[in-house]
Amino acid sequence: MKAVIIYFTGTGNTKFLANLLKAQLENQNHFIVDLFSIDSSSTLIDLKPYDYIIFSYPIYAFNAPIIFDKYVKKLYLPKNKTYIIAKQSGEPLSLNDSSSYYLIKRIKKSKNVLFNEYHFLLPYNIHFRYEDDFIKELLRYDNKLLDIMSYEIKNNISRKVKYNPLYALNTFIFKIQRLGGPINSYFYKVDYSKCIHCNRCLNNCPTKSIKLINEKYKFKNSCIMCMRCSFNCPTNAIHIGFLESWKVNGVYNYEKIISDDSLKGEFLKQHKSTFYNFFPKKIEKINELHKEYFGK
Ligand SMILES: Cc1cc2nc3c(=O)[nH]c(=O)nc-3n(C[C@H](O)[C@H](O)[C@H](O)COP(=O)(O)O)c2cc1C
Numbered sequence: 081m082k083a084v085i086i087y088f089t090g091t092g093n094t095k096f097l098a099n100l101l102k103a104q105l106e107n108q109n110h111f112i113v114d115l116f117s118i119d120s121s122s123t124l125i126d127l128k129p130y131d132y133i134i135f136s137y138p139i140y141a142f143n144a145p146i147i148f149d150k151y152v153k154k155l156y157l158p159k160n161k162t163y164i165i166a167k168q169s170g171e172p173l174s175l176n177d178s179s180s181y182y183l184i185k186r187i188k189k190s191k192n193v194l195f196n197e198y199h200f201l202l203p204y205n206i207h208f209r210y211e212d213d214f215i216k217e218l219l220r221y222d223n224k225l226l227d228i229m230s231y232e233i234k235n236n237i238s239r240k241v242k243y244n245p246l247y248a249l250n251t252f253i254f255k256i257q258r259l260g261g262p263i264n265s266y267f268y269k270v271d272y273s274k275c276i277h278c279n280r281c282l283n284n285c286p287t288k289s290i291k292l293i294n295e296k297y298k299f300k301n302s303c304i305m306c307m308r309c310s311f312n313c314p315t316n317a318i319h320i321g322f323l324e325s326w327k328v329n330g331v332y333n334y335e336k337i338i339s340d341d342s343l344k345g346e347f348l349k350q351h352k353s354t355f356y357n358f359f360p361k362k363i364e365k366i367n368e369l370h371k372e373y374f375g376k
Pocket residue numbers: 088089090091092093094095137138139140141142143168169170171172176202203204205206305306307
């Protein structure tokens with residue numbers, strides 16, 4: 081079987097997930113898997129050669145990123161294929177469920193049925209930085225979800241995604257945030273006392289929204305708030321307008337987190353604030369399903 085994972089990543093988490101999915105499907109399901117990353121210059125991929133088509137994206141304010149939805153809108157979705165969604169975000173709120181409603185509608189419109197969708201958990205790239213031990217715990221959840229996905233594909237276990245009109249309304253209301261990128265980009269600034277002119281921001285912006293004019297970086301209005309420029313800036317020189325106090329700078333080192341045995345991944349036991357209380361229920365559900373399928 082041949083599969084393709086079509087994904088958009090702002091700061092690398094979805095890319096990391098896409099690689100995990102690829103390894104899982106190759107090792108457990110013996111698929112041949114291609115990866116396809118979306119940016120503003122991506123050509124439309126021909127999906128006919130694939131049996132399984134997997135869409136993956138980070139959730140932005142209860143929506144899929146605008147660049148992802150725009151790409152999917154143009155894509156021809158052939159019939160008689162298996163479509164899967166593997167979305168990911170920082171927290172497990174059910175309100176995030178509706179971020180895929182547009183994509184599901186698109187799949188239905190092409191006379192296909194969504195096989196299943198899976199919601200993985202990875203650290204925030206905005207708001208605040210997750211601690212390594214917490215990430216270790218989330219990766220344990222993600223690995224169980226990967227096992228579940230493989231098993232359901234192998235055994236053809238498909239689940240209907242429930243439509244919740246209130247979640248859909250919430251997603252619609254938060255679509256307004258898509259204006260946030262173009263507006264907020266006027267307030268982006270570079271601190272030239274820190275900037276080393278490495279051009280990393282300029283060269284990697286997925287919408288080519290950053291220009292270099294007279295040796296100064298200008299942030300144009302095709303910004304989609306993916307955070308790639310400020311997150312990857314090696315000297316933390318980019319000021320991100322109204323979101324400055326929510327900025328996260330510096331990549332998550334997954335390799336180090338995975339191999340560090342001093343990290344036990346037991347963060348949630350010690351952290352009981354409202355934010356962290358959203359996690360155990362979601363994790364428990366996955367633990368139960370994993371136990372049902374694998375006995376552990
Ligand atoms: C503009 C923006 C909005 C976000 N909104 C949400 C959200 O509503 N819920 C959530 O759980 N995470 C949210 N996040 C966090 C990302 O979904 C999360 O960090 C994700 O792993 C980033 O993936 P990436 O590295 O592939 O871009 C948001 C991130 C950004 C940049």
